[in-house]
Amino acid sequence: MSRVLIIGAGGVAAVTIKKCARLPEHFDEIYLASRTVSKCEALQAEVGADRVKAVYAVDADNAEEVEALINKVKPDLLINLALPYQDLPIMDACLATGTDYLDTANYEPKDEAKFEYSWQWAYQDKFKDKGIMALLGSGFDPGVTNVYTAYAAKHYFDEIHYLDIVDCNGGDHGQAFATNFNPEINIREITQRGRFWEDGQWKETDPLSVREDLDYQNIGVRASYLMFHEELESIVKHFPSLKRARFWMTFGDAYLNHLKVLEGIGMTSIEPIDFQGQKIVPLEFLKAVLPNPGSLAEGYTGMTCIGTYITGVKDGKEKTIFIYNNCDHAACFEEVGAQAVSYTTGVPAMIGAALMLNGTWKGAGVWNMEQFDPDPFMDMLNQHGLPWDVLECEQSPFKR
Numbered sequence: 059m060s061r062v063l064i065i066g067a068g069g070v071a072a073v074t075i076k077k078c079a080r081l082p083e084h085f086d087e088i089y090l091a092s093r094t095v096s097k098c099e100a101l102q103a104e105v106g107a108d109r110v111k112a113v114y115a116v117d118a119d120n121a122e123e124v125e126a127l128i129n130k131v132k133p134d135l136l137i138n139l140a141l142p143y144q145d146l147p148i149m150d151a152c153l154a155t156g157t158d159y160l161d162t163a164n165y166e167p168k169d170e171a172k173f174e175y176s177w178q179w180a181y182q183d184k185f186k187d188k189g190i191m192a193l194l195g196s197g198f199d200p201g202v203t204n205v206y207t208a209y210a211a212k213h214y215f216d217e218i219h220y221l222d223i224v225d226c227n228g229g230d231h232g233q234a235f236a237t238n239f240n241p242e243i244n245i246r247e248i249t250q251r252g253r254f255w256e257d258g259q260w261k262e263t264d265p266l267s268v269r270e271d272l273d274y275q276n277i278g279v280r281a282s283y284l285m286f287h288e289e290l291e292s293i294v295k296h297f298p299s300l301k302r303a304r305f306w307m308t309f310g311d312a313y314l315n316h317l318k319v320l321e322g323i324g325m326t327s328i329e330p331i332d333f334q335g336q337k338i339v340p341l342e343f344l345k346a347v348l349p350n351p352g353s354l355a356e357g358y359t360g361m362t363c364i365g366t367y368i369t370g371v372k373d374g375k376e377k378t379i380f381i382y383n384n385c386d387h388a389a390c391f392e393e394v395g396a397q398a399v400s401y402t403t404g405v406p407a408m409i410g411a412a413l414m415l416n417g418t419w420k421g422a423g424v425w426n427m428e429q430f431d432p433d434p435f436m437d438m439l440n441q442h443g444l445p446w447d448v449l450e451c452e453q454s455p456f457k458r
């Protein structure tokens with residue numbers, strides 16, 4: 059029997075819960091908790107009380123509260139789909155109770171827009187000694203992109219040398235400006251300085267200053283900008299043969315113009331300001347004004363294309379492949395009432411959890427996705443709504 063406790067009841071969690079609920083062979087009992095219990099109740103009503111057994115309010119910034127909840131529910135696995143700020147308190151609660159842990163985004167401190175694995179990797183010995191497992195970044199990127207890299211290294215190359223992860227949302231939600239997942243986390247991510255790995259060191263660029271126009275399968279040519287994304291950090295660690303590793307995300311002109319204005323007037327700042335006698339953080343206020351990402355789903359058209367270009371050597375010859383998925387916003391809405399960015403994150407969280415629970419991916423300690431055999435995960439992507447394809451490219455599409 060397997061019992062999971064999911065923390066978080068936002069856009070991503072809604073997809074994971076619905077997918078888990080359909081798979082009683084992997085998830086016998088599902089429990090749900092979040093800061094706002096009414097969101098959990100709404101999801102429980104949608105999915106059915108036979109599948110989501112009970113819901114709870116929890117403040118996951120508080121490790122002791124999470125620990126008390128774990129002691130009540132006694133899950134085999136805790137799936138963290140709250141925000142990156144809660145990763146460490148939840149990991150502390152898992153350590154205290156001897157519970158396995160999974161998340162989709164690496165820890166970042168609330169008062170500093172900096173995301174890196176050092177904080178979570180620091181739990182390696184503690185998790186190992188306790189005999190429990192943490193699986194980090196089981197979303198799409200990070201997540202599936204790490205698994206694509208491991209799959210390419212296993213089946214297509216003797217050694218991999220160049221990696222370019224590309225993330226295109228070619229969809230149209232009809233809003234002037236909106237983010238597809240938590241606006242605070244998303245805007246903190248894309249306004250950071252760019253960073254990529256080359257010749258054994260990290261190199262920095264000004265935010266969104268390096269552009270390539272790339273042709274995305276079933277979407278077309280889109281302006282793509284170099285950014286830092288967390289999976290680069292673990293992938294270069296686990297594939298030391300990489301000479302260069304970069305991440306690119308597409309943005310339209312309208313999106314970038316809005317972002318520029320919001321940044322220019324200080325609305326993306328995380329420094330608190332005084333407003334009518336109280337402290338407010340401009341970015342938190344902006345989040346309250348922007349559409350809830352879940353609300354974009356109805357009427358959203360077009361698709362995403364996220365994938366990994368890899369160049370390396372096989373039998374002495376250099377070659378490039380592209381492994382990718384297209385995900386259609388409208389099809390996701392029809393299936394689970396969500397848009398494709400929530401879907402592409404929520405499904406891999408379910409798959410990572412299923413592989414942990416049935417022991418296919420197991421081991422004490424803190425793990426990144428590319429450290430396990432990619433094949434069972436790739437099979438489940440095909441079975442559960444995120445089919446992938448591999449293209450052999452004549453040459454790399456990047457000019458630089």
Ligand SMILES: NC(=O)c1ccc[n+]([C@@H]2O[C@H](COP(=O)([O-])OP(=O)(O)OC[C@H]3O[C@@H](n4cnc5c(N)ncnc54)[C@H](O)[C@@H]3O)[C@@H](O)[C@H]2O)c1
Nearest residue numbers: 066067068069070093118119140163197198199200239240
């Ligand atoms: N790996 C990927 O591909 C990828 C892509 C998109 C999003 N993500 C990650 O997925 C996670 C969820 O994103 P989302 O769009 O669903 O966000 P969301 O804002 O819609 O949902 C977050 C949920 O966490 C809850 N929460 C926030 N603070 C809490 C606290 N202190 N205690 C308990 N619950 C709390 C909120 O109430 C909400 O239900 C984020 O960590 C995000 O960074 C990963």
Ligand SMILES: N[C@@H](CCCCN[C@@H](CCC(=O)O)C(=O)O)C(=O)O
Nearest residue numbers: 199225227237238308309310313399
């Ligand atoms: N998987 C991504 C999701 C973000 C998609 C970003 N693209 C922007 C582009 C919007 C536009 O140009 O209109 C988006 O918000 O969809 C991640 O890991 O961060």
